[in-house]
Amino acid sequence: MAAFGSLFRRQSAPLLGLDVSSSSVKLVELGRDASGKLVLERCAIEPLERGWITDGNVEKFDEVAEAVRRVVRKSGTRTKHAALALPPSAVITKKIILPGGLSEPELEIQVESEANQYIPFSLDEVSLDFCVMGPANNATGDVEVLIAASRKEKVQDRQGLAEAAGLKAMILDVESFASRLAASRLIEQLxxxxxxxxxxxxxxxxxxxxxxxxxxxxxxxxxxxxxxxxxxxxxxxxxxxxxxxxxxxxxxxxxxxxxxxxxxxxxxxxxxxxxxxxxxxxxxxxxxxxxxxxxxxxxxxxxxxxxxxxxxxxxxxxxxxINPFEGMEMAGGIREKKVRREAPSYLTSCGLAMRRFQQ
Known part of the structure; x- marks a missing residue:
């Protein structure tokens, strides 16, 4: 199955959350201390000029790639694995109900069959991924599965930006999913x-x-x-x-x-x-x-x-x-005053970095 590159799966190795929006590139790297508390290891922002990215489409690839390289250098990270995201407008998502107990290959066959009904493109033109969400509410023995699909060229653009900066895109998420993940941690503190x-x-x-x-x-x-x-x-x-x-x-x-x-x-x-x-x-x-x-x-x-x-x-x-770093420890190189001022900008990139620890 053509996959996003582990859209929904956990990546336990060090991971950069890299949010490429129309106005800037944001980078976040998180770790955990001995007690399990999240630690902000690194973060950085690099502005983009107007028109380089429009409606989620990379219009000036070389210029954006250079900005990604600059933000990586600015952060001082040595981590090479990255989680990136596409805007929701570039991704089709659909929840479906499938029989429980299917093997991974059986799930793939079922998902591809179901996807044909909801995706207005040939499956050869899309990257497709899925995640078993859990038991279906109204059907005993069945499971709820989330399907996500995007045009291959949009996926390849994000992968290409990572590669141009010497990174490997391990996860390609949806921006709204990543921001919800970061926000959910803060909602738990209410x-x-x-x-x-x-x-x-x-x-x-x-x-x-x-x-x-x-x-x-x-x-x-x-x-x-x-x-x-x-x-x-x-x-x-x-x-x-x-x-x-x-x-x-x-x-x-x-x-x-x-x-x-x-x-x-x-x-x-x-x-x-x-x-x-x-x-x-x-x-x-x-x-x-x-x-x-x-x-x-x-x-x-x-x-x-x-x-x-x-x-x-x-x-x-x-x-x-919102401050997505609320309650986190700060690594030694973090300029706390600057980070507090810019913190609301980092919600999506923080959620992407949190994918490292998501079960």
Whole structure:
């Protein structure tokens, strides 16, 4: 069977979580101390120029590959195995029910047969993988199996980026799966270990904000919306006449005119809070739910000043900024102040790195 390269399987050797998004490459490496506690060994971010990756497609392969090489060098890691991810839009997933007790080869035959019904491409054109999730709820003796498939060229692009940086892609995950894995660890730290809590997780990226609503480790709703930090860059360009590259650099460094906070940033933060409130309303009208217990923000634009309080005011739900490294030990070379500032950006890469320890 053409496989992702262990999409769902555990990789026990040292592993880099490598998140290649439209705006940057993020790297995380985790370990465990003698007591079993997670340790942040290394992390690094390398920005990408606009247009190098669009809608998950690598448009400028050589430039992105060089950025991956830079982030590996910057991190100082010697680990050569990596976990990468594709955006959900590039992956077709489907849960199916199969008889229990099948051998691996028998499962592969059944999965390929079922996949033909759900995948609008020839199986020769896709990479396919599956995972037995556990016993089926309503069918004694059967098991629930998750199928995932993506076009081979999309898989090969991610593998090629790893190889160009001297790495081997051992795992190719789905970005939303990886972010959920990292978030689940934090949800367990909520009151009552997060049991029965309805948690809305928003990842505010450059061009897209993804929303996932979780309850007891189950995804109950998801939605992507076309707004993100790139819109703030465009506002800076229009307000001050900078080029797009200058505006992005100044946004990252904070080197902006005195009226930026009140004239540009504050209205933009208010507009993001309104978009998040609107997304929650879509959730309420599309499901039996009429409230959430927690709103968690992640992503490169989630740490904008005043955003969490603006979301709380707009939605009336408790909102907090997510730190995927919360409760971890920090290795000696980690600059804790810098990491805390950038932590929301690392949610997906942290989840990818956690695949090393996933059973």
């Amino acid at each position: 009151p009552g270990q997060g049991q029965d809590a309805v948690v809305a997780l928003f990842e505010v990226g450059a061009a897209t904000t993804s929303m996932q609503v979780l309850r007891n480790d189950e995804l109950i709703y998801e939605r992507d919306q076309a707004f993100g930090g790139a819109q703030l860059t465009q506002l800076i360009v229009r307000q001050y006449g900078f080029s797009a590259e200058e505006a992005e650099t100044k946004k990252r460094s904070g080197d902006l005119p005195d009226d930026y906070g009140t004239g540009v940033l504050k209205p933009f933060v208010a507009s993001i809070a309104q978009e998040i409130a609107r997304a929650l309303q879509f959730f309420f009208t599309s499901t039996p739910y009429n409230r959430v217990d927690y709103v968690l923000l992640a992503g490169g634009s989630a740490s904008l000043p005043g955003l969490t309080s603006a979301v709380t005011r707009q939605t009336s739900f408790a909102c907090s900024l």
